């Protein structure tokens with residue numbers, strides 16, 4: 127029988143036939159498809175015809191198509207629904223993939239053809255998109271070591287393979303620690319927990335094959351536990367387990383991996399002629415330099431710290447009045463902050479939550495996409511990899527646009543956090559290919575599933591990334607959808623979050639799970655008024671993480687990352703009761719791979735633009751202004767990486783923004 131991963135997929139929209147694929151199919155499919163890709167690359171590099179854009183760049187774009195198809199199925203499953211077998215395959219594949227990409231990037235004959243095209247680029251009659259794709263391919267080769275020779279070339283190859291192995295180990299260790307730990311709650315341990323937390327804790331117990339209630343390290347369970355449990359001892363225990371992920375000693379400890387990763391990244395950058403890894407990494411981002419990143423972060427840090435310190439005093443006073451002596455600790459912050467929110471904004475998460483049903487929030491995201499871009503969503507009956515995952519067909523004026531898959535619930539084999547990925551990206555080279563886009567979240571289950579406002583924001587965030595993929599309209603896959611610089615990629619996602627806070631959206635979709643009544647007007651008002659509540663805390667925990675990430679990669683490499691982390695935080699005057707959003711041993715953004723390394727600041731860089739971009743809608747006549755929606759689609763959501771991001775933003779807005787709109791949006795403007 128032929129390998130189902132390599133066959134034609136006779137399914138709706140050629141969604142992978144998950145039911146037919148077994149874990150045993152991946153390794154043989156990987157080997158066959160990589161061999162085919164290698165042959166295709168060989169044909170390009172051995173070609174004796176004069177290099178042309180078509181016989182070199184377009185051929186390269188298409189050389190690994192079936193290999194990429196195998197990988198996209200595999201990595202989507204490995205992230206959303208892992209098994210020990212899949213983890214083992216991941217460990218096996220990652221060095222092989224790194225070696226394969228080095229093999230391409232260091233293929234001298236191939237690079238020579240690309241370089242020939244690059245040198246004669248003005249005479250090739252290329253379209254704007256083609257010029258950009260040529261530039262990006264050539265830059266990719268150079269930055270991967272195509273111009274290195276001899277021992278340096280060999281060493282870089284080794285370094286890249288080792289980094290790939292370390293990145294995989296880092297995420298697997300984290301997943302193991304997250305999966306292993308849980309805390310059973312006896313009947314007397316439930317005080318203060320509202321129904322939705324009890325439901326989620328009971329669902330988590332069932333998933334573990336237990337009765338009663340358990341707290342796990344899933345963010346959507348541990349956060350409300352820390353907000354509501356009146357048991358300070360249990361909050362401390364849960365919190366300490368949460369921040370110990372990846373730092374528990376033994377086989378799953380990530381601290382040595384972090385140190386090795388940083389040293390190898392530095393070596394990689396220096397082999398390529400850069401001062402340090404941050405300089406290498408940021409060169410191709412909008413920010414360009416470590417100094418530009420530091421400036422933005424510090425502009426935000428000081429006002430955020432001042433706000434957080436003022437808040438800490440108020441929370442400490444509340445704690446003392448509660449009869450608890452001593453300093454406010456990290457496991458106290460959310461608890462007293464929740465109480466204060468109730469006092470100051472009369473906003474009770476438990477009262478709010480029944481109005482935020484998962485299914486209604488999905489409808490809300492779809493409805494906004496419909497009003498802005500004319501997209502329509504209809505349920506698609508297609509077999510997926512897990513019963514919790516759901517699919518929709520996305521159309522516009524009756525035309526197929528994309529398949530959208532939502533996989534919203536937390537479960538043990540799922541990586542933590544939330545993300546958007548594509549099982550297939552949009553492109554027009556070789557036929558009009560429409561995307562298959564996936565949003566994965568970790569929301570707590572329930573009947574019906576209820577979200578916190580933060581969860582709802584996450585749903586909108588990931589859906590914004592999905593729009594960037596679904597509305598993509600470019601010829602070449604390498605610049606399709608979210609294939610843009612890291613500090614630009616969060617613009618569509620964070621921008622879309624703003625629509626969740628549009629009053630008419632909440633009025634329509636925030637309906638009570640039992641009564642079906644819309645959220646009362648005064649609750650809606652209180653919710654929106656509390657929009658910037660506790661922003662000092664969340665800004666501090668984020669910016670501290672971003673600055674530690676930056677300092678890890680800028681200048682001399684720390685031999686002891688934990689000591690460096692402590693040094694950076696001390697230098698910043700980190701408030702006592704706030705920790706980094708992601709401390710080093712669990713900082714998957716930075717250590718699971720290269721994506722956000724020295725680039726965790728990207729969210730904030732994008733936020734400068736999203737605050738300003740939403741302002742453009744408000745100025746123009748409202749959140750659903752059709753002319754602005756058209757500009758947004760034309761210059762940003764459909765454009766992928768077809769132009770320099772600054773050029774795209776300028777075309778949309780006519781100018782670049784400053785940091786003020788961001789500070790105002792966070793309630794931190796003086």
Ligand SMILES: [Zn+2]
Pocket residue numbers: 587591616619
């Ligand atoms: Zn994002």
